[in-house]
Amino acid sequence: MANKIFPDTVSAMAGLDDEGILYDGMMCMVGGFGLCGIPEQLIIALRDTGVKNLTCVSNNAGVDDWGLGLLLQTKQIKKMISSYVGENDEFARQYLNNELEVEFNPQGTLAERVRAGGAGIPAFYTATGVGTIVADGKETRTFRVPNGGGEKEFVMETGLFGDLALVKAAKADEYGNLVYNMTARNFNPDMATAAKFVIAEVDEIVPAGSLHPDEIHTPGNYIDRVVMTKSEKRIEQRTVSVS
Amino acid sequence: MRSMTEGCLPLLPSRQDHSLTVAARWLSYNPPMPLSREDITKRAAQELQDGYIVNLGIGMPTLVANHIPEGMDVWLQSENGLLGIGPFPTEENIDADLINAGKQTITARTGAASFASSQSFAMIRGGHIDMCILGAMQISQEGDIANWMIPGKMIKGMGGAMDLVAGVKKVVVTMEHCNRKGEPKILKECTLPLTGKACIDMIITDLCVLEMDHQAKRYKLIELAPGVTVEEVIEKTEAELIISDEPSVVTV
Numbered sequence: 001m002a003n004k005i006f007p008d009t010v011s012a013m014a015g016l017d018d019e020g021i022l023y024d025g026m027m028c029m030v031g032g033f034g035l036c037g038i039p040e041q042l043i044i045a046l047r048d049t050g051v052k053n054l055t056c057v058s059n060n061a062g063v064d065d066w067g068l069g070l071l072l073q074t075k076q077i078k079k080m081i082s083s084y085v086g087e088n089d090e091f092a093r094q095y096l097n098n099e100l101e102v103e104f105n106p107q108g109t110l111a112e113r114v115r116a117g118g119a120g121i122p123a124f125y126t127a128t129g130v131g132t133i134v135a136d137g138k139e140t141r142t143f144r145v146p147n148g149g150g151e152k153e154f155v156m157e158t159g160l161f162g163d164l165a166l167v168k169a170a171k172a173d174e175y176g177n178l179v180y181n182m183t184a185r186n187f188n189p190d191m192a193t194a195a196k197f198v199i200a201e202v203d204e205i206v207p208a209g210s211l212h213p214d215e216i217h218t219p220g221n222y223i224d225r226v227v228m229t230k231s232e233k234r235i236e237q238r239t240v241s242v243s
Numbered sequence: 244m245r246s247m248t249e250g251c252l253p254l255l256p257s258r259q260d261h262s263l264t265v266a267a268r269w270l271s272y273n274p275p276m277p278l279s280r281e282d283i284t285k286r287a288a289q290e291l292q293d294g295y296i297v298n299l300g301i302g303m304p305t306l307v308a309n310h311i312p313e314g315m316d317v318w319l320q321s322e323n324g325l326l327g328i329g330p331f332p333t334e335e336n337i338d339a340d341l342i343n344a345g346k347q348t349i350t351a352r353t354g355a356a357s358f359a360s361s362q363s364f365a366m367i368r369g370g371h372i373d374m375c376i377l378g379a380m381q382i383s384q385e386g387d388i389a390n391w392m393i394p395g396k397m398i399k400g401m402g403g404a405m406d407l408v409a410g411v412k413k414v415v416v417t418m419e420h421c422n423r424k425g426e427p428k429i430l431k432e433c434t435l436p437l438t439g440k441a442c443i444d445m446i447i448t449d450l451c452v453l454e455m456d457h458q459a460k461r462y463k464l465i466e467l468a469p470g471v472t473v474e475e476v477i478e479k480t481e482a483e484l485i486i487s488d489e490p491s492v493v494t495v
Contacts, residue, residue, distance in 0.1 A: 033323040033360070034346040036339065059360070084400035087346075092397050104398065107322060108364025108406030115361040127409040128368060131387070131440035134405065147370050170340070182357045183324045184340035189359045217359075233339035239347040241331040 004176045004226050005205060009045035012199050012227040021164050021197040022051055025078070029114065029165035029191040030058040030068060034087070034236050037184030038067045039166040039201040041229040046166065047071050053078040057114065057160055059107060059187055061085045066234055075099070081160070083107035087236065106134060109157050111190060117159035118193025125154035165195035168231075169218070172202040173209075176223030177216045185217065192218045199225045277449035278468045278493060283417050285310045285495035286447050286466075287376050290415055291317050298322060298367070298407060300377035301345040303417050307376055320372055322403040324363045327355025344403065364403070368410035375411040377404060379418050379443070381433040384482030385460050386443045388416065389435035401438060408439035420448035420479055427481040429453070429462070451476050452493060453484065461485050466493045 006012035016022035028046065032038030043062075047070050054077045061080055062069035071077050072090050079101040085091050094100035105113065106128045116124050125143065129135050130153050139156040167188040170181035178200055180188055192198050200218075205228045278286065280303055288310035291297065298320045299305050308328070311317050319328040321343045328343060329350035336350065343349045351357070358366075366372060381389040388408055391401040408414050422428055429446065446453040446462065450471045453462035463485040464476060469492055477484065 033344075034342065036323070036342045036346070082400060084402040086399035096397065102398075104400045106401055106405035107360070107403040108368055108410075111360040111364050126368060128406045130409070132405065132437045134401075181340040182338065182351065183321070183342055185357060185359050186324050187360045190361045235337070235339050235342075235348060236346040237342070237348065238337065239331045239349070240334050240337065 003174075004220075004223065005174055006225050006227045009041045009201070009227050009229060010048070012042070012225045013045045013049055016164070016197065017049075019197070022049060023163075024051060025053045025055075026051065026164065027055040027057065027162040029160075029162040029167075029187075029195050030056055031165070031167040031186065031188035031191045032067065033059055033183065033186040035063065035067055035234045036236075037168045037180070037186050037188055038062070039168040039199075040067060040231055040233075042166040042168075042199055042201045042227070043067060043070060047074055047076060050076075052076050055079040055081065057081045057110075057162060057191070059083050059110060061088050061091045063087050063236070064090050072100070079103065081105060081110070083110050104134075109134070111187060113157055113160040114187065114190040114194045117161035118190060119159075121159050123156050123158045125156050127152055127154050130155050160194060162191075162195035163197065165191045165198045167192045167198065167200050167218075169200050169202045171204045171206050171211065172200055172223070172226045172228075173206050173211050173220070175208065176200065176220035176226055177211050178202070178218035178220075178223060179211060179215060180217050189218050192222045197224050198222055199227065201227055201229050201231070203231060204228065277420075277471060278495070279449070281306070282468075282493070282495045283447050283449060286452065286493055287415060287417050288312065289495075290374065290376075290413070290445065291315060292373070293317075295373040296320055296326065296371065298372055298375040298411065300375070300404070300407075302378055304376040304378060305343075305345065307417075320363070320366065321349070322360075322363050322367065322407070324358050324360055325349075325351060325355060326358070326366075327352045329355070364406050367403070367406050370410060370412060372407075372411045374413040374415060375407045376415045376417055377407065379416045379446075380422075380428065381435050382416060382429050382443055382446055382482075383433045384429070384431055384462065384484075386441045386455050386462075387433050388438045388443050389433040390438050392436045394436065404438050408442040413444050414442050415445045415447065416443050417447045420450040420476075427479055430481045431483070450479065451490070456485055459485060463487070464490050466491050468493050
């Protein structure tokens with residue numbers, strides 16, 4: 001089996017242009033919720049490849065100087081598919097100047113589109129967004145509600161599958177098995193299934209056999225490369241108890 | 244539908260309506276005192292029941308967590324992937340990997356479970372959450388909600404709001420009754436782009452509590468803030484309301 005462990009983020013990102021993974025106009029899935037559980041060092045490495053016209057599938061767009069905000073600064077992103085982008089002034093500027101295309105998806109629809117894409121499901125129906133602009137131009141259909149309550153209208157949404165996925169996990173072993181930490185899990189396990197090539201940034205690489213099969217969140221077959229980094233793990237809202 | 248509603252339900256109280264005289268009597272010894280933001284969240288907390296799984300929106304709804312009745316076991320769900328939010332951490336046990344949907348650092352309570360976003364929204368859409376509380380810009384008389392977008396202004400996105408209103412069993416809105424210009428927010432039809440159709444079960448404002456009558460497809464005025472009259476609520480509400488029984492006074 002090919003070695004999946006790479007010594008640094010630059011080598012973890014190397015050679016992907018030859019494989020048709022990294023190219024101008026590619027679609028990249030990026031895990032994380034806010035700045036929590038983002039593959040922060042891989043985002044920097046992606047920026048440094050100089051790839052342009054990216055479509056990024058990511059719940060948020062980072063902040064001005066961190067996360068995907070770094071790729072907005074360098075204008076490497078053409079389009080974002082996101083559910084919420086509130087914390088980024090440069091994003092707002094590019095968006096209002098029509099320099100950046102944005103497709104807003106309801107958060108659950110976004111998560112399910114990624115899950116479906118990774119699971120080989122081309123489309124699915126959801127009640128989310130029915131009667132709103134999210135459903136404009138999409139097929140709708142009436143179904144019996146699976147858990148009772150009669151018939152209801154649903155809207156068809158499609159699966160998403162990227163060229164590259166960058167995910168963040170707490171632990172990996174040499175097989176690429178991943179374990180996430182608390183709410184840093186978020187979109188990462190689904191995105192790890194929904195791209196041609198998947199790179200995981202992790203806090204720790206543990207010896208083979210030290211992860212119990214039952215505790216593995218993402219089976220190693222989904223993961224092509226693993227790199228251990230020292231993450232900054234920035235906090236957006238540091239909130240503490242008043243004691 | 245509208246004619247049916249108008250035909251069989253008294254939508255507007257007459258001058259002699261009992262509820263008005265009661266409210267007027269109230270007013271004589273209680274000066275008008277609409278509910279404060281904290282009072283609104285306290286009233287919202289009265290909707291909680293033991294064992295409920297609840298999702299609280301960002302802002303005022305988050306404060307409802309401070310008023311969970313003593314001895315009641317309520318589980319707070321955070322759509323970024325946690326069931327069982329605990330108190331804010333101390334400076335020593337802050338974990339950057341543990342935040343709520345408002346991106347605030349939190350802790351996990353005993354028995355908490357963490358999971359992926361897809362699982363979290365499967366829980367929300369699949370009807371496994373008992374109640375959610377969120378804010379709104381506009382509500383229509385049939386229970387539509389608009390709370391994510393003002394055309395021409397910077398759009399931040401809907402986040403998880405569309406999934407929550409589409410999937411949670413009971414959806415409660417806490418908000419100011421009128422906007423900053425003093426205009427009604429509870430309208431015949433929303434003018435802003437919708438977050439969801441016919442999905443809001445209860446509205447708690449600084450003036451009153453409204454509960455959806457799902458048969459009549461109109462809100463029923465069930466409680467008034469201390470000193471607030473039925474007339475004032477009608478004046479500040481564009482939507483048709485059902486005012487049949489005498490509304491009680493909100494106690495918080």
